[in-house]
Amino acid sequence: MKPFLCALLLLLLSGCKLDPYADLPKGATDWYGEGIDDGRTGVKPRSDDMLASDLDDPKVNRPLYLKGYAVGLDDICQAHLLFGWGVSGKIYPEGCDSKSNAKELREAWDKGMKEGAQSTLVR
Helix, strand or coil: CHHHHHHHHHHHHHCCCCCCCCCCCCCCCCHHHHHHHHHHHCCCCCCHHHHHHHHCCCCCCHHHHHHHHHHHHHHHCCHHHHHHHHHCCCCCCHHHHHCCCHHHHHHHHHHHHHHHHHHHHHC
16 A cells, blocks of 8 residues: 555656746847748738737847848748649748739749649549
């Protein structure tokens, strides 16, 4: 019975743990990196309020975030990539609508969607 109680006590105590990093100072937010990440997903840029809330940092560096966002958006807003997104059934990244060649990009995505749908029907 003693071994069982000891094992039960250890099991219960193992659920109680402290976060060793809770009191460490928070590192600086990588606004440029956050912008790149958002741009690469194709979403529209987040507002300052949303960024401050999501990243728990009230000092939003909007110019740096937008600079990174533009780089990330350039990475995905390419006709050949969006064609592939369409073929695989991914939704069109609305951030690409802000590009000067948005019509061409949407047409490439649409062509990919049609091709992807056709290949699904043929099987």
